[in-house]
Amino acid sequence: MSVGEVILEAKATSITFGGLKALTSFNLQVKRGDLKGLIGPNGAGKTTAFNVLTGVYLPTSGDVEVCGERVNGRRPWEINRRGLARTFQNIRLFKSLTALDNVRIAVIANTKPLFARDRIARLRSGSSMNRVAAKVLDASNNYVDWWRALLKTPGFLREEAELTARADALLEVMGLSHRRDEQAKNLPYGEQRRLEIARALGTQPKVLLLDEPAAGMNTREKADLMVLIRELREKFSLGILVIEHDMKLVMGICEHITVLDHGETIAAGDPAAVRADPKVIEAYLGEAPAHA
Amino acid sequence: MRAWAPIAVAAAALFALQLLLGRFEFFVYLASLVGVNVILAVSLNIINGMTGQFSIGHAGFMAVGAYTASVFSLATNDTRIAGLGVVSDQIFFVAALALGGAAAALCGFLVGLPSLRLRGDYLAIVTLGFGEIIRVIVQNTPSLGGPLGLSGVPQYSTFAMVWFVVFITVLVARRLASSTHGRALWAIREDEVAAEAMGVDTTAYKVRAFVVSAFFAGVAGGLFTHFQSVITPAQFDFTRSIDIVVFIVAGGLGSTTGAVSAAVVLTLLPEALRSLFGAIGADSSLSAVVDQIRKPLYGVLLIIIMLARPQGIFGTNEAWDLFKKKKAAA
Ligand SMILES: Nc1ncnc2c1ncn2[C@@H]1O[C@H](COP(=O)(O)OP(=O)(O)O)[C@@H](O)[C@H]1O
Numbered sequence: 001m002s003v004g005e006v007i008l009e010a011k012a013t014s015i016t017f018g019g020l021k022a023l024t025s026f027n028l029q030v031k032r033g034d035l036k037g038l039i040g041p042n043g044a045g046k047t048t049a050f051n052v053l054t055g056v057y058l059p060t061s062g063d064v065e066v067c068g069e070r071v072n073g074r075r076p077w078e079i080n081r082r083g084l085a086r087t088f089q090n091i092r093l094f095k096s097l098t099a100l101d102n103v104r105i106a107v108i109a110n111t112k113p114l115f116a117r118d119r120i121a122r123l124r125s126g127s128s129m130n131r132v133a134a135k136v137l138d139a140s141n142n143y144v145d146w147w148r149a150l151l152k153t154p155g156f157l158r159e160e161a162e163l164t165a166r167a168d169a170l171l172e173v174m175g176l177s178h179r180r181d182e183q184a185k186n187l188p189y190g191e192q193r194r195l196e197i198a199r200a201l202g203t204q205p206k207v208l209l210l211d212e213p214a215a216g217m218n219t220r221e222k223a224d225l226m227v228l229i230r231e232l233r234e235k236f237s238l239g240i241l242v243i244e245h246d247m248k249l250v251m252g253i254c255e256h257i258t259v260l261d262h263g264e265t266i267a268a269g270d271p272a273a274v275r276a277d278p279k280v281i282e283a284y285l286g287e288a289p290a291h292a
Numbered sequence: 293m294r295a296w297a298p299i300a301v302a303a304a305a306l307f308a309l310q311l312l313l314g315r316f317e318f319f320v321y322l323a324s325l326v327g328v329n330v331i332l333a334v335s336l337n338i339i340n341g342m343t344g345q346f347s348i349g350h351a352g353f354m355a356v357g358a359y360t361a362s363v364f365s366l367a368t369n370d371t372r373i374a375g376l377g378v379v380s381d382q383i384f385f386v387a388a389l390a391l392g393g394a395a396a397a398l399c400g401f402l403v404g405l406p407s408l409r410l411r412g413d414y415l416a417i418v419t420l421g422f423g424e425i426i427r428v429i430v431q432n433t434p435s436l437g438g439p440l441g442l443s444g445v446p447q448y449s450t451f452a453m454v455w456f457v458v459f460i461t462v463l464v465a466r467r468l469a470s471s472t473h474g475r476a477l478w479a480i481r482e483d484e485v486a487a488e489a490m491g492v493d494t495t496a497y498k499v500r501a502f503v504v505s506a507f508f509a510g511v512a513g514g515l516f517t518h519f520q521s522v523i524t525p526a527q528f529d530f531t532r533s534i535d536i537v538v539f540i541v542a543g544g545l546g547s548t549t550g551a552v553s554a555a556v557v558l559t560l561l562p563e564a565l566r567s568l569f570g571a572i573g574a575d576s577s578l579s580a581v582v583d584q585i586r587k588p589l590y591g592v593l594l595i596i597i598m599l600a601r602p603q604g605i606f607g608t609n610e611a612w613d614l615f616k617k618k619k620a621a622a
């Protein structure tokens with residue numbers, strides 16, 4: 001649990017779509033307490049990197065490790081439960097659910113099931129017999145959860161109250177309490193982005209991946225968001241990896257920056273060094289000053 | 293304790309109604325028909341409305357339940373639990389329903405599995421195929437009566453029993469929809485990729501939605517056969533599945549209230565027309581016309597609703613939420 005523990009590691013991870021090398025030999029390490037940036041011009045492969053890390057895409061070669069365990073081929077929800085949560089560049093909230101419900105759904109991930117999850121996880125990585133046992137225990141957990149909901153057992157009611165309280169607390173942290181019972185789609189753009197962060201936090205991640213969290217915000221909102229991201233890191237002792245199109249912004253808060261261009265890592269290091277790197281300047285100049 | 297109170301109250305109320313109305317045979321028959329359709333609609337709504345998957349083979353699950361329950365009741369027809377009188381029949385009836393439901397739930401599990409990989413249209417085709425396969429199998433199994441079906445199934449069903457199951461189905465749908473674990477189904481409907489990313493095991497939830505939904509369809513089949521007394525494979529064909537889809541689309545995908553209302557209205561409508569025609573000209577040919585115009589009528593109705601109110605009459609709103617909001621405002 002301590003700061004400094006390596007949570008996420010990409011080891012020479014590559015992915016190609018048809019002939020397109022969207023990500024080539026990508027290396028990255030995120031520890032608890034890190035605040036790192038991933039930048040690059042449009043189409044550089046940043047979002048693709050997130051998708052590979054979170055299990056949406058299977059890497060063509062190389063590995064992704066979460067807490068020291070190789071997770072290639074694991075489903076996104078399994079990777080999420082190992083401590084990785086994300087937001088989406090093109091906001092993907094549960095649009096017609098309320099803000100509260102958006103967060104409450106995420107909070108399910110850390111309820112206490114009948115059979116302990118770490119025990120099931122251990123079984124799952126064992127022999128084939130154990131894997132079958134893991135499936136059975138997992139399914140039992142799921143069905144028991146529903147039975148408890150149907151019978152409204154005292155334990156269930158207590159858990160519902162806890163989940164709701166936790167979701168409310170996260171809405172509060174993100175400054176969204178006043179939107180609690182509104183449908184997500186009716187929130188203004190900036191608040192939708194913050195709701196996505198609240199939802200991601202609901203899964204109690206160790207590392208949080210933010211895909212252009214400031215996109216579409218005005219300068220003031222952007223500045224506030226950067227402060228908030230810093231606070232989140234302290235409050236939840238998170239490791240955070242931010243994709244941001246805007247160089248200046250990232251330079252301001254990140255301690256380490258990786259620069260992608262055409263899927264290749266063209267620079268990595270502390271902000272000052274990255275900024276001075278001729279390759280980075282060239283990549284960004286090539287893209288014209290569209291984003292000041 | 294509070295969880296059981298509504299069930300006890302419903303059981304008592306239905307028992308009283310049974311004593312009052314049980315002798316009006318035609319009423320009981322109609323009410324049973326309506327009840328079975330309500331169960332089918334509410335249960336299909338768990339898959340199609342809440343989870344956002346598209347199943348069009350619900351009649352298949354109903355058939356599995358109906359045939360399983362019928363075979364059990366026919367086999368145990370002469371068996372009685374000594375000293376219990378009619379209660380003995382009801383015990384066997386409940387057992388038949390449970391078996392029918394369980395068999396259908398098992399099928400639901402098997403049909404739900406491909407939904408791990410298939411989406412949208414592809415899943416719809418699998419469920420359609422399932423429904424048709426069940427029908428063809430039954431049609432070609434002599435021990436199940438082939439195309440002539442089964443007859444002489446004991447008429448154990450009562451008004452109270454049908455509507456008690458209706459009540460339980462609605463209660464289950466409602467409690468699922470408003471619990472955090474059940475709410476994950478809504479998340480899948482809204483955005484599957486995001487749900488996965490938030491730690492929701494979407495495949496497990498989808499399979500579970502199929503299991504629960506199929507269970508109730510199977511029980512509905514079991515009820516159906518115990519008041520019809522005769523069942524044939526043709527009663528569980530594709531058009532029956534479509535009827536159920538029409539109920540929930542018209543009522544509003546995702547709304548249990550909508551599913552109940554549409555099932556009640558659209559079951560009674562053809563019956564009303566039939567009795568109307570029966571009153572005008574006593575010959576039966578006019579009643580047959582009702583069945584022929586019913587299908588195009590449903591088609592037109594659906595088109596009108598899709599044009600005027602694509603989210604269905606009730607959208608995803610529920611009658612009980614309205615009540616809650618009123619209370620909160622007061
Ligand atoms: N599923 C996919 N299939 C084919 N090409 C893809 C896919 N996902 C991303 N790409 C391509 O990979 C490249 C990188 O895209 P992306 O990661 O979205 O860039 P960005 O750095 O702007 O987030 C683009 O050329 C994009 O078209």
Ligand SMILES: [Mg+2]
Binds near residue numbers: 046047048089
């Ligand atoms: Mg992107």
